[in-house]
Amino acid sequence: MDQKLMQLYADFIVKVGVNVQPRQNFIVRCPVTMPEFAHACVRAGYEAGAKRVYVRWEDERLSRLDMELAAEADLKAMQPFELRSWLDLAEDPDGCCTLAIHASDPEAYAGLDAGKLNRVNLARRTMLKPWQEYTMNDRIQWCVASVPAPGWAAKVFPGLPVDEAMEKLWDVIFEVCRVTTGAPVKAWRDHVAKTKARRDQLNAWQLDSVHMTSANGTDLTVGLAEDATWEGASSVSERGVEFIANVPTEEVFTAPHRERVNGIVYGTRPYVYNGQLIDGWHVTFRDGKVVEQGAEKNADLLAEMLSTDENACRIGEFALVPASSPIRKSGVLFYNTLFDENAACHIAFGAGYPTNIVGGRDMTRAQLLEKGLNDSAIHEDVMVGAVDSHITGLRKNGEKVEIFKDGEWAF
Ligand code: ZN
Ligand code: ZN
Numbered sequence: 001m002d003q004k005l006m007q008l009y010a011d012f013i014v015k016v017g018v019n020v021q022p023r024q025n026f027i028v029r030c031p032v033t034m035p036e037f038a039h040a041c042v043r044a045g046y047e048a049g050a051k052r053v054y055v056r057w058e059d060e061r062l063s064r065l066d067m068e069l070a071a072e073a074d075l076k077a078m079q080p081f082e083l084r085s086w087l088d089l090a091e092d093p094d095g096c097c098t099l100a101i102h103a104s105d106p107e108a109y110a111g112l113d114a115g116k117l118n119r120v121n122l123a124r125r126t127m128l129k130p131w132q133e134y135t136m137n138d139r140i141q142w143c144v145a146s147v148p149a150p151g152w153a154a155k156v157f158p159g160l161p162v163d164e165a166m167e168k169l170w171d172v173i174f175e176v177c178r179v180t181t182g183a184p185v186k187a188w189r190d191h192v193a194k195t196k197a198r199r200d201q202l203n204a205w206q207l208d209s210v211h212m213t214s215a216n217g218t219d220l221t222v223g224l225a226e227d228a229t230w231e232g233a234s235s236v237s238e239r240g241v242e243f244i245a246n247v248p249t250e251e252v253f254t255a256p257h258r259e260r261v262n263g264i265v266y267g268t269r270p271y272v273y274n275g276q277l278i279d280g281w282h283v284t285f286r287d288g289k290v291v292e293q294g295a296e297k298n299a300d301l302l303a304e305m306l307s308t309d310e311n312a313c314r315i316g317e318f319a320l321v322p323a324s325s326p327i328r329k330s331g332v333l334f335y336n337t338l339f340d341e342n343a344a345c346h347i348a349f350g351a352g353y354p355t356n357i358v359g360g361r362d363m364t365r366a367q368l369l370e371k372g373l374n375d376s377a378i379h380e381d382v383m384v385g386a387v388d389s390h391i392t393g394l395r396k397n398g399e400k401v402e403i404f405k406d407g408e409w410a411f
Helices: 003-018 035-047 060-069 072-076 080-090 114-127 129-136 150-156 162-176 184-205 299-306 337-343 365-371
Strands: 025-031 052-058 096-102 141-146 207-213 219-224 252-254 256-266 271-273 276-278 282-286 289-294 315-320 346-350 379-383 390-395 400-405
Touching: 003 035, 003 096, 003 141, 003 162, 003 184, 025 035, 025 080, 035 052, 035 096, 060 114, 072 114, 080 129, 114 129, 114 299, 141 337, 150 162, 184 252, 184 390, 207 400, 219 315, 256 315, 271 299, 271 337, 271 379, 276 299, 289 299, 315 379, 337 379
Parallel strands: 025 052, 025 096, 096 141
Antiparallel strands: 207 219, 207 390, 219 256, 252 315, 256 282, 271 276, 282 289, 315 346, 346 379, 390 400
């Protein structure tokens, strides 16, 4: 891969995506397969003035061994230090920020007991929730970005030798993340400005609900939570620092009301859950709850996911992404939600973001539930937008506005 582009990418992610501030602690999660990229990020972090950069190596093959060979009860019983190792840095007076570099093999856990995997992940997420609140509530700057992994590259470009597939995946990532422009910082500044303008218009309309239809049969009405806001492009932390939570990001998203979603929706892209693919799926909602569902591939896994907990069968996010997004235009199916969710409009099963409610960051989960914001241990984005999707909005004053026409912004 082009070393110069890789350093541009790392610099952009750390200095604009995370926006590391002087004296902050900076936590980098990176797969063990990508040490050079972690080192590039560490360098960029110190250049930005980080007090200390902490790298947390992640190893899917190791996780698979744990999942396969350790007892479920032992996997669920986390040690207090596992949570403290995050909280100690989050509670440091100098604050912290975090970058998660993903490079997942989409089939990393294929063939394992899906129920066990799900229950263990749920227990871990529940125990780590005090840390996750820091990112879910934008209390600190956080960013998720991806680099290629051999298993992932082979999945995206089957039939190519792994080296070539890795090379090709780097090229596509550089392309869709606007790194090949040679000036990603400027390209992202322009992109963020345009996305913010759409977001502001959507907020100005004061929408009560949105209605989505597509030729595949999708006919979905999503009522918005009370005091719901549209967010997108960049976010602002508790300390007032602007950051980009996902690289790439093309979406403008809001909080559905957990009891006001009705109709049927068809998935338009396969979806990777716990390392396995769910494909050709659809769900029917009544009063916010999934009452019927199906999938051509891994229907049992879809059912498993929707029953993770009481509210996993309700949605916490509705997001708009035009069909002209660089990710869809690349023509590549990434088998990775971070990219694929930015190729199409999507919904997310499970928890909603408190930041999608006016003043939500300072509310308790009970207060947020009251507003209609869903809560769950999961947040799973699934793609539902098509090139022919139409979306209209119903304003609180009864007026109708056109939001999407033929898969593109209509305003
Ligand atoms: Zn989203
Ligand atoms: Zn999401």
